[in-house]
Amino acid sequence: MLDIQKLVKSFGTKRAVQGLSFTVEKGTVLGFLGPNGAGKSTTMRMISGVLEPDSGDALIAGKSVVSQRREAQAALGYLPEGAPLYDDMTPPEFLAFMAAARSLPKSERKPAIERAIADSRISTVCGQRIGSLSKGYRRRVGLAGAILHDPPVLLLDEPTDGLDPNQKRAVRALIARMAPTKAIVISTHTLTEVPAMCTRAIVIDRGRIVADETPEGLRQLSSDGTLEGAFTKLTDQAEAESA
Amino acid sequence: MNYLRQQLGSFMPVFRREIGAYYSTPMAYVFLAVFLLALGMFTWEASGFFDTGTADLTPFFVWHPWLYMIFLPALAMRLWADETSAGTDELLLSLPLGMPGLVLGKLLAAWSVAGVGLLLTFPMWITVNFLGEPDNAAIILTYFVSFLMAGSYLSIGAAVSALTRSQVTAFVISVVIAFIFTAAGWPLVLSGVKSIFGAGFADLVAQFSFLSHFEAAQRGVLEFRAVLFFLGFMALWTILNGLWASRHRLG
Numbered sequence: 001m002l003d004i005q006k007l008v009k010s011f012g013t014k015r016a017v018q019g020l021s022f023t024v025e026k027g028t029v030l031g032f033l034g035p036n037g038a039g040k041s042t043t044m045r046m047i048s049g050v051l052e053p054d055s056g057d058a059l060i061a062g063k064s065v066v067s068q069r070r071e072a073q074a075a076l077g078y079l080p081e082g083a084p085l086y087d088d089m090t091p092p093e094f095l096a097f098m099a100a101a102r103s104l105p106k107s108e109r110k111p112a113i114e115r116a117i118a119d120s121r122i123s124t125v126c127g128q129r130i131g132s133l134s135k136g137y138r139r140r141v142g143l144a145g146a147i148l149h150d151p152p153v154l155l156l157d158e159p160t161d162g163l164d165p166n167q168k169r170a171v172r173a174l175i176a177r178m179a180p181t182k183a184i185v186i187s188t189h190t191l192t193e194v195p196a197m198c199t200r201a202i203v204i205d206r207g208r209i210v211a212d213e214t215p216e217g218l219r220q221l222s223s224d225g226t227l228e229g230a231f232t233k234l235t236d237q238a239e240a241e242s243a
Numbered sequence: 244m245n246y247l248r249q250q251l252g253s254f255m256p257v258f259r260r261e262i263g264a265y266y267s268t269p270m271a272y273v274f275l276a277v278f279l280l281a282l283g284m285f286t287w288e289a290s291g292f293f294d295t296g297t298a299d300l301t302p303f304f305v306w307h308p309w310l311y312m313i314f315l316p317a318l319a320m321r322l323w324a325d326e327t328s329a330g331t332d333e334l335l336l337s338l339p340l341g342m343p344g345l346v347l348g349k350l351l352a353a354w355s356v357a358g359v360g361l362l363l364t365f366p367m368w369i370t371v372n373f374l375g376e377p378d379n380a381a382i383i384l385t386y387f388v389s390f391l392m393a394g395s396y397l398s399i400g401a402a403v404s405a406l407t408r409s410q411v412t413a414f415v416i417s418v419v420i421a422f423i424f425t426a427a428g429w430p431l432v433l434s435g436v437k438s439i440f441g442a443g444f445a446d447l448v449a450q451f452s453f454l455s456h457f458e459a460a461q462r463g464v465l466e467f468r469a470v471l472f473f474l475g476f477m478a479l480w481t482i483l484n485g486l487w488a489s490r491h492r493l494g
Binding site (some may be wrong): 010045048052071073081084087089093 | 252253255257259260263264267268296329330331333334336337338339340341398491492493494
């Protein structure tokens with residue numbers, strides 16, 4: 001479903017992502033973890049076709065994001081970091097724009113928008129401008145935009161950031177419901193989200209993969225049996241090695 | 244054909260989105276109100292519309308380049324800079340949209356707002372027809388060239404907007420560039436350009452004066468050269484716009 005092949009990206013002299021490779025199959029919810037500045041968002045941007053990689057490629061449902069960008073992007077649902085949205089639109093207007101931009105057939109647009117609104121639970125704020133919504137609702141409108149066209153691959157950057165516990169549970173349930181038919185990558189630094197949502201976790205640090213495990217396997221890497229311990233150990237170790 | 248459809252398929256959604264952004268916020272209304280007010284003031288107060296004694300719109304059209312120079316960069320400054328500062332460029336670039344359609348959708352949305360501004364000057368046209376018998380064919384022609392000129396000013400503003408995340412910076416730089424092209428034939432501008440870039444470049448710049456290209460149209464003469472100039476000018480800046488907007492993909 002999603003095949004990442006040796007992605008490399010530098011900004012000036014800083015090598016943000018250094019030859020990252022992994023594959024995600026249908027039915028997998030991959031937690032993409034790492035400290036701030038590890039290259040998570042840069043990787044997500046390259047997969048989504050927003051940033052061009054210096055070298056390497058990402059295949060989304062078999063389409064190369066480098067040489068068949070639009071076909072690859074059509075198979076992807078992407079929630080960018082911070083859920084950027086057009087503040088002057090209402091959620092249904094925004095979703096209608098997304099449906100048109102994704103060239104959904106006209107007859108499918110209305111049911112797709114209604115389904116996305118129901119799935120992301122934003123029907124109560126449909127009359128409001130996005131600019132007036134709280135952080136949690138904005139995030140869910142962004143999520144609705146990402147799942148609108150029912151893509152086989154979902155890329156979600158911090159989908160539960162800013163949500164209250166009830167909303168988090170709803171988003172988790174939605175992801176669990178979609179999981180069997182999709183390959184889902186969730187970038188997060190909220191470690192408690194990992195066992196709750198993910199079936200597999202990759203930890204990256206300084207643009208390199210330092211662990212690729214199940215959440216349970218990751219926990220066992222630590223000395224104290226917690227995810228936090230494993231995270232600290234893996235990313236500190238990498239820091240010590242590079243120093 | 245298929246390639247063209249892919250590249251331009253993004254036009255309609257982007258165009259509609261931008262039109263919505265102009266009219267769902269006070270932006271378009273403030274622009275139209277102030278633009279029309281300023282145009283009216285200059286036509287009546289500065290040019291003495293009623294004192295010329297002839298039924299034509301020369302005292303009205305003569306202000307178009309100068310007002311466009313200030314007002315149209317204000318209309319275009321948000322097109323890309325706003326996306327960059329709000330982070331929505333990331334959303335936009337992640338959609339399967341072709342860059343040509345994106346660039347044209349944005350430019351034509353702004354251009355259509357400017358077109359509405361021009362249409363709303365119809366009371367001027369009614370007034371001259373009430374007072375005398377003007378050459379209406381010539382007036383329509385001048386309107387047409389003025390509309391093309393508006394597109395040229397907007398293409399500068401849209402392209403510059405893709406270079407920065409600050410709308411204010413985009414506005415200021417666009418006005419400076421617009422001023423250079425408006426008054427390119429003026430000694431004031433030419434001597435400045437000559438001292439910085441040399442005499443050869445100054446001669447070249449003199450060929451690009453909006454004022455001289457609009458002059459014939461003001462007299463009701465359709466110069467094919469002027470039409471070509473404005474269309475070509477727009478094409479050049481639209482290509483620059485596409486290149487500058489594509490740079491976002493490089494990081």
